[in-house]
Amino acid sequence: MSFLFGRRQEAYGNLSVQEYRQRYYEPETDHVLVDVRTVGEFLSGHIPNALNIPLDQLSRRLGEIPQGKPVIVVCASGNRSRTGADILVRGGYTEVYNLKGGTMAWMMSGGKVE
Known part of the structure; x- marks a missing residue:
């Protein structure tokens, strides 16, 4: 239906911070x-165990x-x-x-950063 209104349906899912914590982070479920x-942004604080691949390099570093x-x-x-996804x-x-x-949502919810 969204196609009819000029919007493309994403081929990826969206997770809230709470959903990410419950499904992957707290149970330490295998994920990337x-x-x-x-x-520079990454070094200023990132979610633990994150892999930094800047968006402008992502295509060639898959x-x-x-x-x-x-x-x-x-x-x-x-x-x-979203573009990265x-x-x-x-x-x-x-x-x-x-x-x-x-x-930003991660930190506002009390998530720690490294």
Whole structure:
């Protein structure tokens, strides 16, 4: 139905910070968290165990992200991570999620950063 109104349906899922904590972070479920912010942003504070691949490098660095695991993409607020999730889906990744609200939502919910 959204196609009729000019909006494309995303081929990836969206997770709230709470959903991410419950499904992946707290039970330590095997997954890959890809932070697509710049190196400077990443170094200023990131979710523990995140892999930093800046968005402008993501297409050429897909080989660094394991296949066969859920991949959660995060940025500062959720905008760049949506683009990153699209890139991953086009690259053949099948279980991809955008972390809604990004690291800002993570920190506002009390999540720790490294």
